[in-house]
Amino acid sequence: MSKHSTADVISRDPFAIDIADLTVRRGKREVLHRLSASVEKGSITGLLGPSGCGKTTLMRSIVGTQIVASGTVTVLGQPAGSKDLRRRVGYVTQSPSIYPDLTVADNVSYFGALYGRSKSEVADAIEAVGLTGHAKNLGDQLSGGQQTRASLACALVAKPEILILDEPTVGLDPVLRVELWEHFHALAEQGTTLLVSSHVMDEAEHCEKLLLMRDGYLLAQLSPAELRATTNRQNTEEAFLELIRTHAEPALAGGA
Ligand SMILES: Nc1ncnc2c1ncn2[C@@H]1O[C@H](COP(=O)(O)OP(=O)(O)O)[C@@H](O)[C@H]1O
Numbered sequence: 001m002s003k004h005s006t007a008d009v010i011s012r013d014p015f016a017i018d019i020a021d022l023t024v025r026r027g028k029r030e031v032l033h034r035l036s037a038s039v040e041k042g043s044i045t046g047l048l049g050p051s052g053c054g055k056t057t058l059m060r061s062i063v064g065t066q067i068v069a070s071g072t073v074t075v076l077g078q079p080a081g082s083k084d085l086r087r088r089v090g091y092v093t094q095s096p097s098i099y100p101d102l103t104v105a106d107n108v109s110y111f112g113a114l115y116g117r118s119k120s121e122v123a124d125a126i127e128a129v130g131l132t133g134h135a136k137n138l139g140d141q142l143s144g145g146q147q148t149r150a151s152l153a154c155a156l157v158a159k160p161e162i163l164i165l166d167e168p169t170v171g172l173d174p175v176l177r178v179e180l181w182e183h184f185h186a187l188a189e190q191g192t193t194l195l196v197s198s199h200v201m202d203e204a205e206h207c208e209k210l211l212l213m214r215d216g217y218l219l220a221q222l223s224p225a226e227l228r229a230t231t232n233r234q235n236t237e238e239a240f241l242e243l244i245r246t247h248a249e250p251a252l253a254g255g256a
């Protein structure tokens with residue numbers, strides 16, 4: 001399933017991201033072990049797993065900022081990190097990255113200008129993350145959660161084809177969290193591909209597809225409904241634990 005002809009990759013490939021046999025070392029440790037996964041175009045894929053399992057490392061590999069030991073990462077038919085992909089792939093890191101001495105509005109306007117976006121598009125991006133009331137605040141006058149949302153607005157205003165969001169809803173209040181997921185769904189309906197990580201398992205219900213990770217291995221790639229059906233558990237946290245219990249770990253099943 002993960003192998004396609006060149007023609008497929010260019011035209012009909014349903015995958016925005018295709019990862020094959022990816023191995024990554026950080027320091028002396030191997031943190032991703034021959035991982036293969038794919039992300040469908042125009043969908044929300046949740047990358048879920050406990051802290052330290054390799055979510056950020058996998059995302060860095062997709063945006064091309066991670067040195068990989070072996071394997072391939074193909075994004076929109078091109079090798080990850082290709083120059084052409086820079087404008088097409090948006091990445092919001094786990095720790096907020098905004099200019100502390102600029103206002104929210106100026107931060108987002110700056111990125112808007114880079115991508116030729118209008119004033120109203122800048123306002124829309126700020127509205128989408130619920131920061132309209134704080135648009136005139138400086139970056140360093142914001143709380144941690146507000147800084148995360150400001151970073152997200154900077155990525156949204158670019159309107160990339162793929163959005164890679166590393167734990168964007170961590171530390172947000174429940175109402176805001178729901179609103180953000182609604183916005184992500186609206187983006188996916190317009191054709192944007194979203195890969196969203198979380199260590200909170202109940203975020204799974206917002207996603208169409210799940211990549212479940214543990215200790216640098218992909219445990220499963222399935223839909224939330226399939227996860228519930230295969231584990232016979234309604235609660236995602238319990239389903240994840242059941243998956244770990246019932247499935248032999250890839251390492252033991254005869255991997256690297
Ligand atoms: N800069 C680094 N140098 C060495 N090891 C790292 C570095 N960053 C992360 N790691 C290790 O890589 C593994 C995966 O980390 P990470 O991808 O950040 O996981 P997650 O995002 O799921 O919490 C962890 O064991 C972590 O300790």
Ligand SMILES: [Mg+2]
Nearest residue numbers: 055056057094
């Ligand atoms: Mg992380």
